[in-house]
Amino acid sequence: MFAGFTIPEGWTIMVVTSALQVNPNTFEDPLKFNPGRWKDLDSHSISKNFMPFGGGTRQCAGAEYSRVFMATFFHVLVTKYRWTTIKGARIARNPILGFGDGIHIKFSEKKN
Ligand code: HEM
Structure with a gap:
């Protein structure tokens, strides 16, 4: 059980990073073409919502x-x-x- 969700034994949990980028709780009008959407976000929000190259200790070397x-x-x-x-x-x-x-x-x- 995590945050009210029951995760069956043996299941794999994956983060779909592209879906995070269309989260309306973080981004205003997320489906609008807006390449500057990350410009004014604080570093915490960016680290949790923009991770095309991974994050933490597994950050992409390239x-x-x-x-x-x-x-x-x-x-x-x-x-x-x-x-x-x-x-x-x-x-x-x-x-x-x-x-x-x-x-x-x-x-x-x-x-x-
Ligand atoms: C658009 C191009 C690329 C994308 C989107 C990308 C994305 C990623 C992501 C998401 C991870 C983390 C995987 C994980 O969490 O297990 C990763 C890891 C890694 N990437 Fe990339 N990558 C790109 C290009 C490259 C290139 C060009 C290189 C090398 C020249 C490279 C080298 C690596 C290495 C060595 C890791 C493992 C880092 C570690 O585990 O410490 N990547 N990449």
């Missing part, structure tokens, strides 16, 4: 490298390329974000 890599990748992607979805892209959560039957995208270089 977190900073991955952040720089992804920031560079997305910068080049949006400044130098355009894309159109040609098939699929049915977004589903189960509870991890996925694209059902996949997603086909056509990329082309931006012409300035």
Whole structure:
């Protein structure tokens, strides 16, 4: 028994970190596109609600490298390329974000 919930013997408890990010008790209008949603949160709320790289002593060793890599990748992607979805892209959560039957995208270089 934990916090009023009965956990059957042998069950595994998992934290679905992406679901924490849409908790309306922590984030105002959580489904709105708002990349700055963590900017004004205190460190306690952030450590309990934003953990894409794990937390505590099991924090990801590649977190900073991955952040720089992804920031560079997305910068080049949006400044130098355009894309159109040609098939699929049915977004589903189960509870991890996925694209059902996949997603086909056509990329082309931006012409300035
Ligand atoms: C977007 C990319 C990445 C994500 C989302 C990610 C996420 C995570 C998460 C959630 C954990 C904690 C797992 C747990 O609690 O058991 C973890 C651990 C770890 N990650 Fe990553 N990771 C990424 C990229 C990388 C890269 C590029 C490296 C290495 C170059 C790396 C190395 C590690 C290592 C060594 C651990 C184990 C740390 C420990 O147990 O002390 N990760 N990662």
